Amino acid sequence: MLDGRSQVRRRAGPRLWLSGGWLTALALAAIFASFLSPHDPLAQDLFLGRMPPFWVDSAEPGYFLGTDSLGRDVLSRILYGSRVALTVALIAGTLTCLIGASLGLLAGYLRGWVDVVVSRLIDIWMAFPPVLFSILLIAVLGPGLISIIIAIVVIDWTRFARVVRAEAMAQGAMDYPASAQVAGRTRLSTMLVEILPNVLPTIVALLTLEMGIAVIVEAILSFVNLSISTDDPTWGGMISEGRVSIYQAWWVIVFPLITLFLTVLSFSQLGEGLKDRFDPVLR
């Protein structure tokens, strides 16, 4: 006999473990990239260009995932690339979340003029096409890690603000915040102690989703060469470089693509899994 609740819980299990496991491995790879990488990710060796991955007969021992056209080790570059990807995911995701969720919470619960201002701001923001907006921003700010983070925050805070505002408004219309205020809570403390915990599962799901989005945005900007200006390896840069030799050396583009895909998928799945975990009604 299973009711809906325990089924949700059963499904949340492996999803949480798999996505969490992949992201933990990635985080470790980013932190210990210099120990784990078999080669210097920047070292070129023109005699070792376009070596295939280890299971192909002509593979060069020691280069597990092959080399690119300049003879650089693909595995090492992917490991180092996770640094940029995760830095952008964590910093941009968290900042976007903090700004967007705070504004949404204030607008949705306090209503009044705060809501008028925030809602108007969201409306104006939504009128800009995001891709154009981001390219414009980078063009103004100049390429670089910090520019990417700023661009993501500036563009995506509305995603949090809209959803959190709606949810805070729904929670605020219930009887429990009114009861808390009758019991002597200020509006601010009601918002933080009563409303916020009920909006938190949604915020967490949005946050991890946003981290996935940040990884994609960073990859896209690297792909069009608007990301960081140095030679530091990035997944998007690798995909861009691998594109030209896709018929001669598919591994140069496929491995970073798979890594990117699994990472983004893991972020969104982690969010869904955590949301179920956080939700007292499903817990």
Next chain:
Amino acid sequence: MSFLSISNLSVRIAGTTTRLLRDVALSVSPGEVHGLVGESGAGKSMIGKAVLGILPRSVEIISGQIELDGTDLLTLPPAEHRRRIGQSCALIPQDPMTALNPSRRIGPQITDRLVDILGWNRAKARERAVELLHEVHIPDPDRILRSYPHELSGGMRQRILIASAFAAEPKLIIADEPTTALDVTVQKQILKLIKEMQERHNTALLFVTHDLGVVSKICQSLSVLYGGLVVEATDVHGFFRAPSHAYSRALLAATPKYTDPEASLTPVPDAVITEVNAQVDAVDREWRGG
């Protein structure tokens, strides 16, 4: 001497001339149960919210006094207002499903007020919570205090809300249709429980309902509200013997009798609605003119 005394209270939708409450006056003494009756949208909850300082942002008080124990709440700064309400008033809300915070355990939701306002320590507050749950006939209080709201039935939650309302020994409780969301058998138990608790603690109770049957059971006095206007305020015996306002008579005729639930009911006649609407308009004309 009444504990709560409202006079001349008018509330409007902010920035408009639409009044939701029209010069409302009513008072409740310690140990008294005052019924607030009227159809949906009459403004019953609005009165309770005005007293407790939890009106929605979109409405504003434009005139009147709300005296609590001789002090006009509307002249107090917000922090002082909140403190007074927290110390001497409590609310039993309409919908037990949304009146408890779904993400917090029951225990702290009952004891918060004791800790925050009365300054008790957690252990003492928890002891009191256990005692209160016994009082509202909840078995195994220790387990309940550790539960989340969704683990409990509607009747159980309403008992908890009642316990929580009486926790800090308030002088005034406002019960906003506390039994409407429950099924009939549970309704009767909860009503009995509220009455029992109110008598034991000698609380002033403002009981909002649209059910005159309930009023006849637990109230000593009542106000009939229509369109934000008190059309009749009287004691219960007088009311059920001979209601003086046509609208009250119609309302009474539209209420099922416990003695004869099968008797045919007459809905409020159109003529009466027209009459009471005219009265509301007259009051508004006078208000605009003055």
